[in-house]
Amino acid sequence: MVKRSIKSGKGISTAIGAVFFTLIVIVAFVTIWTINSYETRYQDVKTKMTEWDTQRISENLYIRSVENSAPSGYNLTLTVDNNGGALVNIARIYVYDQTDHTLKIYDPKSGTGDGFVNGTINTGEVNHHIAVKGTPLSSTRTYRIILATDKGRQFSYSYPPPSGGDGGGGYALILSDDQDNFQYASGTMTSFKAAFVKPPSTDHTLYRILMNNTTPRTIIFDPNCTMLQIQGAVGAITIRFVVSNQTQPPTQSINPTPFVSQTLGPFDSQYLYFGSNTVGGNEWQDEPVKKDYYLVGYVLYFKYQGETEIRNISLPAITQELK
Numbered sequence: 001m002v003k004r005s006i007k008s009g010k011g012i013s014t015a016i017g018a019v020f021f022t023l024i025v026i027v028a029f030v031t032i033w034t035i036n037s038y039e040t041r042y043q044d045v046k047t048k049m050t051e052w053d054t055q056r057i058s059e060n061l062y063i064r065s066v067e068n069s070a071p072s073g074y075n076l077t078l079t080v081d082n083n084g085g086a087l088v089n090i091a092r093i094y095v096y097d098q099t100d101h102t103l104k105i106y107d108p109k110s111g112t113g114d115g116f117v118n119g120t121i122n123t124g125e126v127n128h129h130i131a132v133k134g135t136p137l138s139s140t141r142t143y144r145i146i147l148a149t150d151k152g153r154q155f156s157y158s159y160p161p162p163s164g165g166d167g168g169g170g171y172a173l174i175l176s177d178d179q180d181n182f183q184y185a186s187g188t189m190t191s192f193k194a195a196f197v198k199p200p201s202t203d204h205t206l207y208r209i210l211m212n213n214t215t216p217r218t219i220i221f222d223p224n225c226t227m228l229q230i231q232g233a234v235g236a237i238t239i240r241f242v243v244s245n246q247t248q249p250p251t252q253s254i255n256p257t258p259f260v261s262q263t264l265g266p267f268d269s270q271y272l273y274f275g276s277n278t279v280g281g282n283e284w285q286d287e288p289v290k291k292d293y294y295l296v297g298y299v300l301y302f303k304y305q306g307e308t309e310i311r312n313i314s315l316p317a318i319t320q321e322l323k
Helices: 002-058
Strands: 061-067 076-082 088-097 102-106 115-117 128-133 143-149 154-159 173-175 182-186 205-213 219-221 226-231 237-243 262-264 269-276 292-304 311-322
Touching (some): 002 311, 061 143, 061 154, 076 143, 088 128, 173 311, 262 269
Antiparallel strands (some): 076 128, 088 102, 143 154, 173 205, 182 205, 205 269, 219 292, 226 292, 292 311
């Protein structure tokens, strides 16, 4: 009788232990699954925020002018250039009267009330017109006009513009408003493709950008023109130098043609090519092989025809994804 009780107690203990062990395994599994789920969500959010930040950094607007003339039903026209590497959506326009310290706010127009239309500006687009229905500007007052984008950037203009200039600050060279304004060719490719999203590669890569000369003067490019490909915000930097526009899409047997000089006429457009690892060189710069987001910037050195002074200008960064 005693022996049977002992055996029965051992059986109950074993069963209870098995139940506890099973519960521990289940809890551990659920905990690991929960942690992995939160980690996956975190990485998704981090990736989206990185993409948002790079697009935000790429925004760059230049307000050419603000005028008290507009299509019927509107009062103001803002003429804007998108000199950045991303499409820009205007979320709000602020008009601050610096004379009597009052503020007017205009949102995208809805119905018959005040507001603005045509607030989406394509990459590289120039002379874009935003029409505002609101209060006309007085010639006896001074204003600060601010464009706020949907990504939180702000770009301002002084009205009336300072004597001897305009309210925004101009650029002699800008990226053209064209779907083929940033391209690449590599490996056995015989034609160029858009470079905003491309696979990483161990092949030699030739990049090109379509530039606009916004001035009435002839521009002559210098061999020091540089392309910077920056991984993430503060990652590794790949540097390429300008090459001749006679350079062919690269193969293993073709080297880039060294750059000597290239001329861009008044108000004209033309491609600049980048591929060399040295100034005026004829050897290819290696392409990054890591999948990531990159900021692609250009520092362009040039002079106006008839002058000896070399100038330089930095283009706003373009967002590129290697995937």
